[in-house]
Amino acid sequence: MTSGGIRDRFRAQMRVEVKDAALRQLAEGGATALSLNAIAKELGVSGPALYRYFAGRDALLTELILDAYADLTDALRAAPADLAAQAAAYRNWALAQPHRYRLLFSAPLPGYDAHDERLVAAGQRAMDVLLASAAPGPQPPADLARQFTAWSGAADPAAALHAVTWWSRLHGFVSLEIEGNFASMGLDADLLFASTMFW
Incomplete structure (x- = not known):
């Protein structure tokens, strides 16, 4: 060598x-x-x-975020192509490594550019998995439909609305769970997930 x-x-x-x-x-x-x-x-x-x-702390942080997005995307892609299975995969990934989940979705550090094009593209790849599995629902208002088209490209705005609504709900649940909020309420998070995420 x-x-x-x-x-x-x-x-x-x-x-x-x-x-x-x-x-x-x-x-x-x-x-x-x-x-x-x-x-x-x-x-x-x-x-x-x-x-x-x-090059510095921010460069290291960026690579850690890119790695985390890639791993989350792989977990979503490995699940069957339906939102229920992908929701379970998303939750399992977050529970297994909450520090990496927080790195993706917590408020950015002061001075850190969380809207770097590489980070936005990495996050989009994860969302694309959910977009591909989302069935169209109600049509969003025209202005929002145009925003969804600009964001998602070819996706049906109604499917994009479904995917984003689903992800928002899922993210809220997982964020509350990893911070211990359900445990402090005496609620079994597994039972709650099964009862609330699949209406």
């Missing part, structure tokens, strides 16, 4: 280790706990050395 090949493998391995350390930080303290200096210390390298692999 050439020295360039060895360097490439080392670089790839270091990037994986940095991301793994960052995910541990997110799990323990949320996005505000993300610290390149702490990651460097954990990995036994200098802080400046990490800038060979990520």
Whole structure:
């Protein structure tokens, strides 16, 4: 193997280790706990050395978000092509790694561009799975229909309304669940999910 090949493998391995350390930080303290200096210390390298692999905290955060969207999209695609099965897959993914779910849907960090084109496109790929499974319902008002057409491309605005309404409901349920709200009410989240998400 050439020295360039060895360097490439080392670089790839270091990037994986940095991301793994960052995910541990997110799990323990949320996005505000993300610290390149702490990651460097954990990995036994200098802080400046990490800038060979990520341009800064925001660059690392962006890659973590892109990875999370890709994994969520894969989970949705692996489910049968109906909204009930995809809702279960969405919930299971969020419950298995709530720190990554929060990374996608919590308020962005101050100064972080959460509307970066790459992030918007990654989120759209997840929504496209739901759009493909949504059956048309009532037609939205004309202005909203035009917005749905601009957002979703070729999707029927009525199907887009169904998908977004369904996702909003699902997201609300999952967000309440991972923050412990149902548990504090003494409600069994599995029974509640089965009883409320499939009306």
